[in-house]
Amino acid sequence: MRSICLTLPTNRHCPDTIAALGEEAAYAADHFDVDVHLLVLDSSAPEDRAAHAEALRRLAPHPRITAHHLDEDVQRDFLERVTARSGSAKPELLLDLMLPDGVSYGACTNRAFLVAAALGCESVHRRDSDSRYQSVDGDTVFPVHHELLSLGRRAADAEPGVTESDLADGPRERRVAMVGGSFVGELSVDIARIRDADPGVYHDVVSLWAPEDWTPERKRDLVEESFAGAGTEPFTADHSLLTVVDPMRVDMCNIAFHGETVGERVPLPPARDTIGSDYFLIHLVHDARLPGVLHNRHIVNYYTGERRTGPGFLAYQTRFAKFLLSMLYFHFVYDRMAEAGDTLLDEHGRARPAAVAALARESTGLDTAENVRRLDALDTAYRRLGGPYADFADLLAGRRERLLDEARGDMADFALLTEAWQGLVAAAKTTPPVRPPAASR
Template identity: 50%
Template sequence: MRRVCLTLPTDRPCVPAIGDVVREAAHGARAFGVEVHVLVLDSASAAAQAEHRAAIGKLTPAPGVVVHHFDEEEQRHLLRDLATAAAPALTDRLLDLLLPDAVSYGACTDRAFLIAEALGCASVHRRDSDSGYQEHAGETVHPIHQELAFLDTTASDAAARVSARRLRPDAQNRQVVLVGGSFIGDMSVDLDAIRRLDPAAYERVVALTVPDDYPALWRSTLVADSFRGGGTTPFTGDRTTLTSVPPTRVDMCNIALSRAVYARVPLPPATDTVGSDYFLLHVVHAAGLPGVQHNRHIVNHHTPDRRTDPAFLAYQIRLAKYFLAVPRLHEIHTALGAAGTGLLDDDGRLRTAAVADPVRRSAADARPGDAHRLDVLDSVYRGLGGRWAEAADLLATRRNQLLAEARADMADFAFLLDAWPALIDAARSRGLVSAR
């Protein structure tokens, strides 16, 4: 029986989200005859974890659904075993990257990839704890339905069942390795307050996400579209497109990836950096691998904990680190795009080393322009005043640290890329059967 992993990483109380995801798993198992392993990776407080365990314990068993709940200590134990098996001399450094003390959007998903390998899963389907599902005609709109319908089929098979086709001919016989949708609801990052206060200030900040060498017309379009997801139109019926999925048109709260991708390339383990988990979408697109883009968009919402002053300030650090990462990421994406199908081996599989090379080069030098990006944030935030001025003060105190981390994060990613094949082999060999 085909086995898949539906994962929910969380660092906040999210009992309703756990219930929603388990119900989605039941739909997938029932509709497609697969075994769905729900993987809750829990970095929440001890009290929240207790609530999660209790809620999972009360779930009504569903045929074909297995629920796993791992707190950080359980994750650390497993990861240490895998790192020791993969590279005994590097265990501590690998463990620090895979389970850092700070928030890492990439590392939490890398942990899901490794555990999915240990579970013998063919794919990973990711959701977020601050999102939910749409309803249509009295039914829940489950993204897993499209994910299981198309993932790991050939593009030629998918072509007969999608609404539209925009895939180049040389990819027709390749495997569909990515299926994704986007979101409706709140913006994916906490910038809407700036947009309401001062649209010009908002444009200055969001422009930092656009590579410096983009033409003015492209820049304005990208700024207007950034972080808006799938818009505001509710789901009224399925639309699917077979394509090389544009990374800006899908969201990591609504994505499924084949192990053909993540068993070859991990996500950047950068800490406190929003957007770091989108890297694989760019790799898949650059290599021209087939994907299916759908419109079963997740409903995004900002939980109350994200609106507190401490959470607000922490988020500004994560945004600043993303803005600092943009030039390096753009260089890497450009190099990957230039390589194209050269990223693939003779069997059409991603070559880890071909991805690692541009990542390593991006970490090789300091960037004078990085400081200017922090200057823009400082100017905008002080002009807005209030809690934004407090954020400017915080960024100023961490300025040198942030600049150093922008370079070190890429070096860490190159290191993880080098170790990744051995980690995957270790996970696959170890196996995992425990479930809750």
């Protein structure tokens, strides 16, 4: 019987989400031949962690579900043991990249990959705390249904479990590396108020994540489809497509990766305070022509209030600005990965970490003039909006050089972590996530 890791990284109050995650775990165990490790990686405040622990205690017992609630102290202890055993000459730096100060969307999922490896799980199935499941006629629509039908199977063998397939012959012999859906509801990036206030400014801002040399038409098309997910159409009936999945059609709140093919091979970029840094593997799967399944059990996206006022607003807009700056480097890597194609894989159809690390490291030599122009355009746009956006423009102006340096440094960190990843995974597989009581400090 295979084991899977259904994980929720969180830094906010979300006991209702945890209860729903428990229901998805039960669905997986009841409908598939799997043991489910339900993993909550908790970076929230003490009172919220207590509420999360209570939500986990209230889950109905199930013989094939094991819940793991790891706060940051426990995560740090696990990572200290893993990095020390990894063989790296820089264990302290790796620890900082795996559990940094500040928000890192890539690092929290990387921790899930390592804990899953420690638990003997074949796959990682990620959900987000600011999302919820759809339901039809009282039945909840769980994405894990499609994930477990296909993930890890030879693509040709997975065809009977999907609605349709458009795979060419070559990829049909590879294993399904990723299964994902998208979301319905609010935009995945919290900038709808910019769109509502001034559509022209919204276009100017969103188009900044395109390569600078794209035509106006391509940028306009990108703006129209960016961050919208699957729109607002509710789920009515299942549809799944076995394909090389378009990265624009899936979201990290609704995703599963096969460990041996992807998650145990290449980590996510550990950039601090940068939205979108956790989407890299979706691009890798696509560019390497690894099979995936795109399904329509979309999750409902919504926003909590803390990112829309005061310090939360400034912090979120900083993450968005850093996302725009990161694209100078990511577009370079994505273009080179698309050119590399099948050579991104080894003879067993698994991602090659050395190929990815080399491209990430090469990107750090790019001229930053394009990013200087991005910051200029963002400053102009936000000052046109006025109010808190103008205040953010003032903050941005005082941090320009630092932000430019951080964007480049984040890619160097990604290259280093990718080079060390195999050693970290191997060490994790011999390291229990929680020390036995007799071995506690």
